[in-house]
Amino acid sequence: MSRDGSWMRRVNETLREVIADEVSRLKDPGLGFVTVTGVDTSPDLRAARVFYSVLGDAEQQDATAAALRRAKPRVRGALGDRVRLKYLPDLVFELDDSIDRGNRMEQLLRQLGEEGHDGPGDVPAEGG
Numbered sequence: 001m002s003r004d005g006s007w008m009r010r011v012n013e014t015l016r017e018v019i020a021d022e023v024s025r026l027k028d029p030g031l032g033f034v035t036v037t038g039v040d041t042s043p044d045l046r047a048a049r050v051f052y053s054v055l056g057d058a059e060q061q062d063a064t065a066a067a068l069r070r071a072k073p074r075v076r077g078a079l080g081d082r083v084r085l086k087y088l089p090d091l092v093f094e095l096d097d098s099i100d101r102g103n104r105m106e107q108l109l110r111q112l113g114e115e116g117h118d119g120p121g122d123v124p125a126e127g128g
Helices: 003-025 058-082 098-115
Strands: 033-041 047-055 090-095
Touching: 003 033, 003 047, 003 058, 047 058, 058 090
Parallel strands: 047 090
Antiparallel strands: 033 047
């Protein structure tokens, strides 16, 4: 792996840690149980996509998204205070739905298993 790649991974992880710490300090009543799952910073350091997950229904997810938008200036300020980079990236909060997708996939696989109790060894032989 190139040196630049490992440096960007460190930048992303450092930003994730600082953002997660600052989000945990927020007192916004609209903020649900949120976890910052990752950060993807552009190579020029001018923008960062912040991925998060929320425990709750769609209404709670919407309220949390609004709370994170309101908190963006404070979170950027904390980044500026705690992380030294050439540029302070603009933050874009994005809901990380990978957990929901994984749960849905698991549910579908479970349904397939229940519908077709025939295992791979139960396939009838051709011509038989």
